[in-house]
Amino acid sequence: MFLVRFLAGVGCAWLIQGLAWAAGPTPSTQPHTVPDTLAQRVMACTGCHGPEGRATNDGFYPRIAGKPEAYLYHQLQNFRDGRRQAAGMRFLLDPLSDAYLRDIARHFAGLDLPYPPPPPSTARPEQLARGEALVRRGDPARELPACTACHGAAMTGVQPAVPGLLGLPRDYLIGQLGAWQTGLRKAHAPDCMAQVAQRLAAPDIAAVAAWLAAQPLPADAHPAPATTQPLPLRCGSAGSRS
Incomplete structure (x- = not known):
């Protein structure tokens, strides 16, 4: 549950705040709850890799949606284990097990989203x-x-x-x-x-x-x-x- 709270907080705090502002005051009797789903957890990834992993237009972060599952799994391992260098990726992935990395890879590999024109x-x-x-x-x-x-x-x-x-x-x-x-x-x-x-x-x-x-x-x-x-x-x- 620590990991769920961490990823949800880092990846989508801005979204939660924006929705709360748009909706107006929330009665204290209706506490906000975050869905415990894989799609919710990996929103931390989409902060850099774009909506649903489609990529951003800054020219550096790649699209991860629809890539082969085994490829994504290997890259997550490589970032976690130091074969690829990115401090943010290493920080997010360091506590995660191979089984969890496989779940993340399977999630993004299963997204069938259109590509924008080059x-x-x-x-x-x-x-x-x-x-x-x-x-x-x-x-x-x-x-x-x-x-x-x-x-x-x-x-x-x-x-x-x-x-x-x-x-x-x-x-x-x-x-x-x-x-x-x-x-x-x-x-x-x-x-x-x-x-x-x-x-x-x-x-x-x-x-x-x-x-x-x-x-x-x-x-x-x-x-x-x-x-x-x-x-x-x-x-x-x-x-x-x-």
């Missing part, structure tokens, strides 16, 4: 062309696989644990690839994304992020079903496809 791109045409080439074909000379080889032909992710690349802000994509390059972000070994990021030059990262952020989502934005097709690199966090 913002207009300000990138140069040649930069967008370079980004598309790397995403779709990679660079065999550097043993750099195409992004689609792991994240699916539609780039909406692959079950059970590979996330989609579309619907993410450009700055977030740049930040995460940079974090893998520097070792600030890690995954379970073998860390295939660290290998990919370290083979990318800074202009490559900018081009890939600019092109991905400019792409609309397909009509079916769900992650592709699991497949037995092997990945081009061994990935410790890719579930059954590693």
Whole structure:
């Protein structure tokens, strides 16, 4: 119950105060109660990740609604256990068990919400062309696989644990690839994304992020079903496809 009160207080105190102001004085004989539901508890998450986990427009926090459950679960573990660095995430997740993290992941994975259209791109045409080439074909000379080889032909992710690349802000994509390059972000070994990021030059990262952020989502934005097709690199966090 301590966790329930903490998350509810941190994540939605502003909402409760706003509703109370709009409703006017409340008789003291009608104490306010907070529903003890998972949707209520994870409102602390939506304070940064946007309504129902749809993402905010500040360019940094990613959408978490509709991502593969195993992917979300792994990332919650990574934040809690220090493989990903974010003080706020670590603070919220540190006391939570694996079972609780699984419940949170399942909640957000089960949200089937529409994506907004991508913002207009300000990138140069040649930069967008370079980004598309790397995403779709990679660079065999550097043993750099195409992004689609792991994240699916539609780039909406692959079950059970590979996330989609579309619907993410450009700055977030740049930040995460940079974090893998520097070792600030890690995954379970073998860390295939660290290998990919370290083979990318800074202009490559900018081009890939600019092109991905400019792409609309397909009509079916769900992650592709699991497949037995092997990945081009061994990935410790890719579930059954590693």
